[in-house]
Every structure is written in C-alpha cells, then in structure tokens.
Amino acid sequence: MFSMRRNMSNSSMIRRAREHSLGAFRLNRGVELGYADLIGLAHVEETMHLHIPVMEREVIQALRADDPTVRRLIDGTVGGGGHTLALMRAGIDEALGIDLDAIAIGRAKENLNEFAERARFVQGSYIDMAAHAEAMGWDEVDAILLDLGASSLQMDDPARGFSFRFDATLDMRFDVGSDGATAQDLVNGLGASELADLFYRFGEERHSRRIARAIVERRPIITTRQLAELVARVKPRKPQRSPKTHPATKVFQALRIAVNRELESVEIALPVAVNLLRPGGRLAVLSFHSLEDRIVKRSFRKLSMTVTAPPGMASIKETVAQARPVHRKPIMPSGEEVRRNPRGRSAKLRVVEKLERA
Numbered sequence: 187m188f189s190m191r192r193n194m195s196n197s198s199m200i201r202r203a204r205e206h207s208l209g210a211f212r213l214n215r216g217v218e219l220g221y222a223d224l225i226g227l228a229h230v231e232e233t234m235h236l237h238i239p240v241m242e243r244e245v246i247q248a249l250r251a252d253d254p255t256v257r258r259l260i261d262g263t264v265g266g267g268g269h270t271l272a273l274m275r276a277g278i279d280e281a282l283g284i285d286l287d288a289i290a291i292g293r294a295k296e297n298l299n300e301f302a303e304r305a306r307f308v309q310g311s312y313i314d315m316a317a318h319a320e321a322m323g324w325d326e327v328d329a330i331l332l333d334l335g336a337s338s339l340q341m342d343d344p345a346r347g348f349s350f351r352f353d354a355t356l357d358m359r360f361d362v363g364s365d366g367a368t369a370q371d372l373v374n375g376l377g378a379s380e381l382a383d384l385f386y387r388f389g390e391e392r393h394s395r396r397i398a399r400a401i402v403e404r405r406p407i408i409t410t411r412q413l414a415e416l417v418a419r420v421k422p423r424k425p426q427r428s429p430k431t432h433p434a435t436k437v438f439q440a441l442r443i444a445v446n447r448e449l450e451s452v453e454i455a456l457p458v459a460v461n462l463l464r465p466g467g468r469l470a471v472l473s474f475h476s477l478e479d480r481i482v483k484r485s486f487r488k489l490s491m492t493v494t495a496p497p498g499m500a501s502i503k504e505t506v507a508q509a510r511p512v513h514r515k516p517i518m519p520s521g522e523e524v525r526r527n528p529r530g531r532s533a534k535l536r537v538v539e540k541l542e543r544a
C-alpha cells in the first residue's frame with residue numbers, strides 16, 4: 187500500500203482529491219466549528235486499546251431493547267460490536283451490523299459469537315441501510331443505532347494512518363479496501379486554498395492558511411509523522427497550549443472527516459433510517475462534536491415538523507411529521523462514565539420515534 191501510493195502519479199492524486207473534495211464540502215459550506223467541536227474532535231487522539239461503548243445503558247433504554255416488541259435492530263456503525271452485544275443481551279432478537287471497515291466487522295463477529303445465529307453483518311455504508319435490510323428480507327425494523335465517527339480500535343491501529351502517535355502512510359479511510367481518496371491524496375492533491383478550507387471547516391484550525399501553504403511547498407507528504415512534524419513546525423507556539431494536545435490534532439481530525447465524508451453521510455442517512463423504522467420504532471444517534479450534532483438536531487427537527495401551506499401559498503412545501511423527538515434535550519454521559527471512558531466526554535445522544543401515522 188505504502189509504495190503503491192508513493193508511485194501514484196501526481197495527476198491521479200490531484201484528480202482523486204478534487205473529485206473527493208467536491209462531495210465532501212457540498213453539504214457543509216459555511217458551517218463553522220465552535221470550541222466544543224475541538225473538545226469533541228480531540229477525544230479520538232487518546233491512547234486506548236479497547237473500544238468502550240459510549241452511554242451503553244442510555245442507548246439500551248432509548249431503544250427499549252428489553253421491550254419484547256422491540257426485536258429487530260440495525261446497528262449502522264457496528265464497530266467492534268460493543269453496543270450490539272449489549273443490546274442483544276438486553277433483549278434484542280435479531281441484529282444487522284453494518285460497518286465500512288472490514289476489520290471492525292471481523293472483530294464484531296468474534297465479539298458477538300454468542301449470538302452467531304441471530305446477528306448478521308455487512309461491510310458497507312449505513313447510507314445504504316435500506317438496501318442491506320432488504321437483502322435480509324426486512325422491510326422495517328424496530329430500532330436503529332448510529333454511533334458516529336471513528337472507534338478507538340481504528341485510532342489505535344498504527345497501520346491505519348489515523349493518528350500522529352504512530353508513523354504510517356496517511357490513509358484514514360474507514361473502508362481500507364475501497365479506491366476512495368486517502369488523506370495522502372487530499373494532502374498532496376488539493377490546492378492551498380482548498381486545503382486551508384478543509385482544515386478550517388472540519389477542524390477549525392485557525393492557522394489553516396499557513397499550514398496549507400507549508401504543505402504545498404513541502405509536498406509530497408506521505409506519512410503521518412511528516413505531516414505532524416510539519417504542522418508542529420509552522421504553527422505558532424502558544425505557551426499556554428495544553429501539553430496533551432498535539433499541534434496537528436485539528437488537521438488530522440479535519441482530514442479524517444473529509445476522507446470519510448462523515449458529515450455528508452450523516453445528513454443522507456437520517457431520513458433513510460426513519461423511513462425504515464416501523465411505527466413506534468426508534469432511531470438513536472451518538473455524536474461527538476457539534477458539527478455532527480448540529481446535523482442530527484437539524485435533521486430530527488425537520489423530520490418532526492408538519493408544514494401546511496396557507497391558502498394561496500402553494501410555493502410553501504408541505505410536509506408531514508414522520509417522527510417525534512423522545513427527549514427535549516440530548517442525553518450526555520454521566521460524570522462517572524466520563525471518568526471511566528474519557529472518549530465519551532463530548533458525546534450527545536439524540537433519539538426520535540417514528541410516528542404511528544407517518
């Protein structure tokens with residue numbers, strides 16, 4: 187993989203990067219990250235060797251896994267299978283676990299061995315969950331979970347190129363087997379202003395332009411270490427900066443979000459998921475930074491709204507509410523959970539229930 191990428195021609199990297207970035211930016215133009223995003227984004231750089239399911243108890247309650255009428259679950263981000271395992275132990279009868287990452291699917295299969303007969307897995311995107319459900323013969327389900335972002339297993343795998351803690355080829359694709367653009371493609375293929383936009387929009391990197399210019403001057407940049415060292419060299423030093431936060435944290439997080447089109451996928455998937463629920467079924471989404479959460483909040487609001495055009499106002503698009511929010515405010519992890527699992531400290535859980543008449 188390393189040498190294949192090294193030998194890839196400059197023009198093909200540029201083409202892949204451009205094709206990719208158009209899609210990655212489409213839905214997020216003009217969205218700005220706040221300070222809370224950075225706290226959220228930073229969570230993935232912590233050293234952990236286990237993926238501990240975030241707000242496990244709250245997810246079980248939200249999806250009513252112990253209710254005998256709640257039988258079928260789609261876990262659209264099955265990862266190592268932690269949430270699915272807990273949900274099945276709580277009473278879910280059949281589960282379909284989806285993940286872009288074939289390695290995660292392998293791990294989930296092992297971890298759900300006790301439910302081998304009733305848990306199925308598919309490597310793919312949750313945006314295609316309706317097709318995956320249809321392939322199972324399911325036309326509707328009782329519960330859907332999306333636990334967004336990367337898992338600790340991915341962040342802590344030195345070969346995946348997600349983290350500056352290990353020197354590896356800059357990859358960052360959740361779906362390693364795909365021919366999608368890698369972080370290396372973006373870093374070496376985008377122009378300085380596109381790179382700066384990417385770092386600013388998906389990482390709120392204040393020095394985005396300076397970093398982007400330095401990258402363009404010094405490329406090709408092949409490895410995580412090269413990129414991390416370059417960013418650390420060009421960013422002005424702040425004496426008060428927390429020693430725990432590497433100067434390249436925001437740049438790495440922004441690249442990961444762009445490579446995997448994370449925000450675009452969430453926006454596409456939420457209406458698809460609600461559509462797939464049976465009346466009374468629930469969708470629970472765990473987000474980890476305010477950009478994600480803003481999309482979830484906005485989309486849930488839209489799905490819960492009925493709009494009737496007044497007479498003579500045919501230009502107003504009428505809509506019928508399909509779901510209702512289950513809680514007024516998002517659920518956050520307890521202080522005790524955050525102490526046990528700092529990765530979850532910025533998590534927000536939002537839940538909607540499909541309406542009977544939708």
Ligand SMILES: C[S@@+](CC[C@H](N)C(=O)[O-])C[C@H]1O[C@@H](n2cnc3c(N)ncnc32)[C@H](O)[C@@H]1O
Binds near residue numbers: 240263313360451
């Ligand atoms: C936070 S982890 C989920 C961890 C899981 N809940 C557990 O308990 O082990 C998020 C997972 O979502 C996957 N993922 C991200 N985007 C995806 C997408 N569009 N479709 C399917 N899986 C995706 C990642 O590969 C990662 O394994």
